[in-house]
Amino acid sequence: MKVGIPRALLYYRYGNFWNRFFSELGVEVILSPKTDKTILEKGLGKVSSEVCLPIKVICGHIEELKDKVDFVFLPRLVYLGDKLYACPKMIGIVDIVGLNFSALLRPKIKNDFFLPHFQVGLALTHNPMKSFLAYQRAKEELKFSKTIPDFPSDQPKIGLISHFYNLGDDFIAHDIIATFRKNGFLIYTKEDLPPTILENSKGFAGKIRWIYERELYNAFNYYLDKIDGICNIISFGCGPDSLVGEIMADKAKTLNRPFLQLIIDEHTGRAGLITRLEAFIELVKKRIVAN
């Protein structure tokens, strides 16, 4: 029995948990290869041209896996915690893929991780005990305990405010991260912060009902006065980001902090992107010297 996991979207947060869970079940996991041009092209034809880049990418990964595995594992995250929803496209894409492809394992995660995964385990092994134990053993991978990172004063620091599935995917974010690294910047993302900060519901963050947008906004707020500049990466067509990004841009502008909003899609040219980043880096460096 082979189960394929697309290396996209939620994989970048729950990948370790799923790998562990399936290996405890004794099921072979086939991970799709890293995103590249061919995978993206496979995905482009499968979904409306208006959706955001990560959704196109995951469609490509599923196409890539289809013929190689017995089942593709594509969980649907509906909400976490106090009804904090995932984005509509993340919820809907599971059905869209399911319309033309039936060998799909699609547990529905509504805050509770146990039951949907238990059912998947049961469907694959027909052994409730094994399935239960596999979840119990893999559970520790679900804890994201992080400590607050250090902010050394002698190095330039940049906050990359974007979703984990954008930053984690080398095809999407490699150039951006590499350009900052090359220029000696320390990079901070929202994944570096502990959940206590990310799940804060005070102020405007409490009004955001999208789970990952709330995390982005909290990370942005936390980093705002601790680091030298903030770069917000939005994929074109991302609904929640277009809204929260606007609010972040406004706040950064009122507080007079360097803030760069990069909008990326499958047509983004590498050269143009790097030119913009270098201009921004110059600006941040000048400000550090002036202060």
Add this chain to the structure above:
Amino acid sequence: MKATFPNFGYETLALKTFLEKLGASVVLPPANTKHTLEMGVKYSSELICLPFKITLGNFIEALNRGADTLFMAAGAKKCRFGYYHYLHEMILRKLFPRFRLYAISQYTPYQFVFEKMPQIFMVSPTRVIYALLILLAKCALIDDFKCQLRLARVLDFNQANQIEKRAIKLIESANSISQIRRTRQEIRTIFSINGKKPEIKIGLVGEIFFMIEPFANQEIEKELSRLGALVVTKRSLFRHLKHLLKIDWEFYRFSLLAYKYLKDSPGGEAIRTVGEAVSFAMSGIDGIVHIYPFTCMPENIALEALEKASEDYDVPVLSMSFDEHTSRTGFLTRLEAFVDLIKRRKRERGR
């Protein structure tokens, strides 16, 4: 208090009466024009969807006209719409320092009647309930009027436009239940005209703002009628209000029909869009047009489901997204081609 709210097609008349019944004087924004859209686009982020830009333009124009209290529907769930008012307030504060914006959550009818409205207007909940009844009755009247209008437009386009103006005057002056009942009869009589029978029937589905506001959808209903297609829709403010009060029985049928395609709601009105389209397809409609704002998240998911439904039920579906750059010529060409296709199809099948 000079209250205002964004234009919402013909339903504006009903909402205006509602606020007037609560004791507010209403300053409506001028009818949507290119200028409205330009103002909206100028002050908003380029990535946000078109309804936001239009409503922002409405607020700017209304504030210029002297309005001081803004009302905006809200209700934060999965769709961007629930968050519009935060951005509206943020952007408008910089332009106009003195105004109040009330966000009316759609999903808490109890709070709306017993807390929010009495607090804002200093009236008793009974009066709010009375105003709400008038609102529902008037919305039903407008729903009825729109159905008559759609048929009349296919029968005799020019005459229908003249009757439309008369009917709107009648609706404007209907302010009590008995008057509304009388107007309903009058509208039915003035709309009884003769003409050629519609050749084809087209179902219109999509996002609610686009279904209701003719400026946003490039007057698609008018254009389809001009091409000789009878437009059928199941979307109006009346149905939406019933849905919010959880008494729209048809919605449960739509959810069942949509379940085959969407197992879980992606927010917004995707479920309803798909359900309506499937119910149209089952009732033997000739074609379906799906309209939504560019990059709308729920409707983009619905679009894929509609494509599949189109195969399953053998019904042509045309999906069109709109933003501020949509060219009218391109839009009309697509619509004409689609209507031609359906007509030819129908003739060939009929043979």
